[in-house]
Amino acid sequence: MRRTPRIPGWVLVALALTLALGVAVWTTRDAETHPDALDPRNPGPEGGQALAKVLEEEGVDVTIVRSADALDDSTVDGSTTVVVTSTEYLAESTFERLRKQAAPGRLVLVEPSYPVVQDIDRDLTTVGQSDDRIAADCSASVDGLTLEVDNATVFRGASDDATCFATSGGAVLLERPDERLVLFGAGQALSNDQVLRADNAAIALRVLGASERVVWYVPDPADATADEAVTLSSLIPRWIGPGVWLGALSVIALILWRMRRLGPLSTEPLPVVVRAVETAHSRGRMYRRSGDRGHAARALRRAARADLATRLRLDRRTDATTLIDATARHLGAPVDAIGPLLTEDQPPPATDHDLIRLAQELTRLRREVRRG
Amino acid sequence: MVISGRVPLLLLMGLAAVVLRPASGTVVLWLFGVAILVGIDLLLTPKPAAVGITRRQPGTVRLGDPATAGLALVNTGTRALRLQVRDAWQPSAGATDNRHRLRLAPGDDHRLTTPLLPRRRGDLRAYGVTIRSWGPLGLAARQKTYDVPGSVRALPPFESRKHLPSRLARLRDLDGRAAIRVRGQGTEFDSLREYVRGDDVRSIDWRASARTPHVVVRTWQPERDRRVVIVLDTSRTSAGRVARAAGADDAEGMPRLDAAMDAALLLGALASRAGDRIDFLAGDRRVRARQRVHGVRDVAARLQEQMADLDPVLVEADWDALAGAVQGFGRQRALVVLLTALEPSAIADGLLPVLPVLTRHHRVVVASVRDPELNRLATPSDAATADDVYGAAAAEHELERRARMRDVLARLGVDVVDADAAQLPPALADHYLHLKAQGLL
Numbered sequence: 091m092r093r094t095p096r097i098p099g100w101v102l103v104a105l106a107l108t109l110a111l112g113v114a115v116w117t118t119r120d121a122e123t124h125p126d127a128l129d130p131r132n133p134g135p136e137g138g139q140a141l142a143k144v145l146e147e148e149g150v151d152v153t154i155v156r157s158a159d160a161l162d163d164s165t166v167d168g169s170t171t172v173v174v175t176s177t178e179y180l181a182e183s184t185f186e187r188l189r190k191q192a193a194p195g196r197l198v199l200v201e202p203s204y205p206v207v208q209d210i211d212r213d214l215t216t217v218g219q220s221d222d223r224i225a226a227d228c229s230a231s232v233d234g235l236t237l238e239v240d241n242a243t244v245f246r247g248a249s250d251d252a253t254c255f256a257t258s259g260g261a262v263l264l265e266r267p268d269e270r271l272v273l274f275g276a277g278q279a280l281s282n283d284q285v286l287r288a289d290n291a292a293i294a295l296r297v298l299g300a301s302e303r304v305v306w307y308v309p310d311p312a313d314a315t316a317d318e319a320v321t322l323s324s325l326i327p328r329w330i331g332p333g334v335w336l337g338a339l340s341v342i343a344l345i346l347w348r349m350r351r352l353g354p355l356s357t358e359p360l361p362v363v364v365r366a367v368e369t370a371h372s373r374g375r376m377y378r379r380s381g382d383r384g385h386a387a388r389a390l391r392r393a394a395r396a397d398l399a400t401r402l403r404l405d406r407r408t409d410a411t412t413l414i415d416a417t418a419r420h421l422g423a424p425v426d427a428i429g430p431l432l433t434e435d436q437p438p439p440a441t442d443h444d445l446i447r448l449a450q451e452l453t454r455l456r457r458e459v460r461r462g
Numbered sequence: 463m464v465i466s467g468r469v470p471l472l473l474l475m476g477l478a479a480v481v482l483r484p485a486s487g488t489v490v491l492w493l494f495g496v497a498i499l500v501g502i503d504l505l506l507t508p509k510p511a512a513v514g515i516t517r518r519q520p521g522t523v524r525l526g527d528p529a530t531a532g533l534a535l536v537n538t539g540t541r542a543l544r545l546q547v548r549d550a551w552q553p554s555a556g557a558t559d560n561r562h563r564l565r566l567a568p569g570d571d572h573r574l575t576t577p578l579l580p581r582r583r584g585d586l587r588a589y590g591v592t593i594r595s596w597g598p599l600g601l602a603a604r605q606k607t608y609d610v611p612g613s614v615r616a617l618p619p620f621e622s623r624k625h626l627p628s629r630l631a632r633l634r635d636l637d638g639r640a641a642i643r644v645r646g647q648g649t650e651f652d653s654l655r656e657y658v659r660g661d662d663v664r665s666i667d668w669r670a671s672a673r674t675p676h677v678v679v680r681t682w683q684p685e686r687d688r689r690v691v692i693v694l695d696t697s698r699t700s701a702g703r704v705a706r707a708a709g710a711d712d713a714e715g716m717p718r719l720d721a722a723m724d725a726a727l728l729l730g731a732l733a734s735r736a737g738d739r740i741d742f743l744a745g746d747r748r749v750r751a752r753q754r755v756h757g758v759r760d761v762a763a764r765l766q767e768q769m770a771d772l773d774p775v776l777v778e779a780d781w782d783a784l785a786g787a788v789q790g791f792g793r794q795r796a797l798v799v800l801l802t803a804l805e806p807s808a809i810a811d812g813l814l815p816v817l818p819v820l821t822r823h824h825r826v827v828v829a830s831v832r833d834p835e836l837n838r839l840a841t842p843s844d845a846a847t848a849d850d851v852y853g854a855a856a857a858e859h860e861l862e863r864r865a866r867m868r869d870v871l872a873r874l875g876v877d878v879v880d881a882d883a884a885q886l887p888p889a890l891a892d893h894y895l896h897l898k899a900q901g902l903l
Contacts, residue, residue: 110491111482353605365704
């Protein structure tokens, strides 16, 4: 009894999702094309679009380059600042080309990664720091301003380097005047999200916009030569992270789907389950715990005597001596061998082992009598 | 609220979107879109309350026979329904295949049947009817469980029915046969017939023979219209589980009560065929069932009906009350069969004091389900451990007490039938036939 085919809900679902995806792509197409943190065209919270826009409005000529070749093509002169974000994509050779190209101008590295810092000078150390507010406290253009970020990288180098925003571990801003190189460790201060905190905006503008032209270089990991080690994250396809999230969400949905049962579990009023022989078992355990071998031996002997009397067609109340004689005669065995097994006046078995032996001998005796 | 397997699938389809646009925003948007769809679907879902449910009771079956539980569903709403229905029963009712999918147009009705296969004696109850109503997209559903009372009564199986034909044959042998045994006071004169070789010469009616050219013997029919009172003890001793037969290796065994019921059923069926009247009584601290089964064709069925919902109760039997109920059936002499356990302590405390009252008026038989496990425990193997030997001593002690109890009962003029669970029904029937042949009822 299949229903007649009509446009099923699935078509609607697919349509709605396609529409939703279209809207999503349209609204956030920039964030999609430039998802990296501090990218000058990224409008997301971590992007740097706000800063780039403001720089442009302030009359600074901002050029965005996204590959080493494009950087080579750009003109860098004495009044140019080369700003580098996403420094983790800088391979050794790319950095080499960058230094050469940026040599006439001023080079600002935003949150340079450790290999890059090591590349500049082996003596430079970097430490992660999470001070809240850091005062400039130096003679550079940023004097009197206060930086406020959640996490920053601080640098410590040679004594002739100019430093600003000093903390216990080092300085957030380190400038080597002879090389016209600036290391700025507080990348967060440039992000759309945090640029308005404290004096972050002013600091960012002064550090980046000190010259007429800004070449904003976003390195491309593809520029690295084949034999260079690039960071692992740059090799993984971009969609893996969100894909994993989506996978996790669908697993949660899967759990929710399977978890809900069709109605509650039905229960069974259970009957009493107790084996009838349980009382004998527990009485046996009680004998054992109290070590009452005398009692156990008496019970076994009495049972054996009753059994033998029945087998030998004697009255059940026959006294022990008569029974022993009859048994001995029946088996053709000496009375002395059977007597101690059956009489009551024996001392109780000294150990459990003796009791076991007594039980086994009684069983054997009963079996022999039964056999004939 | 319930979601379907399509929801995770839909979420996974978002992978394509993520590949096209690798950003965390895509995931959020996709999730949002799916959530909105599920929400819309849930809003469009008709309420399960639109379904009217009535139950068709499955009635009564013998344990082990299948039954059918019926549900009639009717769509009282104005919209078509896509339903999933579960007719839940307690597990021992054996409701397999109790999940149904169906589509109901407005005003339509539909009958669902759920096969039942009861695995336990007694009244087995329905647990509730769960209705899950799906939305038009099949993404979300509403679910509600309604309590629709229902029960199936599973009668005790009467496994010993197989012994009935042979015992009936023996009963017919008694019937119309020359009374070769000592004529008891109960045997009744039936008719005269010609002597055939093998008849007891003592039954020749010389006076009648003189009037005919043949030798004539008197025949006797077994006494009829005697009363048999079957008393089923449902107290704590009846709860103990025993193996069906010696050497049978079933871990759970069966409660003594079930074996006793089987024996009662066979005795009831046999005695009613023999023309006797059956009174049935079951109880522990109080009387749980009592019925006169006179002039009924299928006595076993009536007894089964009475026994269906009897369960062992963990209390000591009040034999005063039970003996009073036996007397309440009438003062006429009867065969009183006490189906209880030969448990020395329980009998000594409860039954012994009232036995003289019963034996004064009636012939009393105690039928007990023996536990073969006790004998097995009493004979330790050659590789016995200390535990085994102590257990054997305890078992021997118990067996001895039982033997002594049997002696005591015999001295009180009570017959004791003690047999394994599988053997008790035929043994009790044989004892009944024996008494009948002897004219001792």
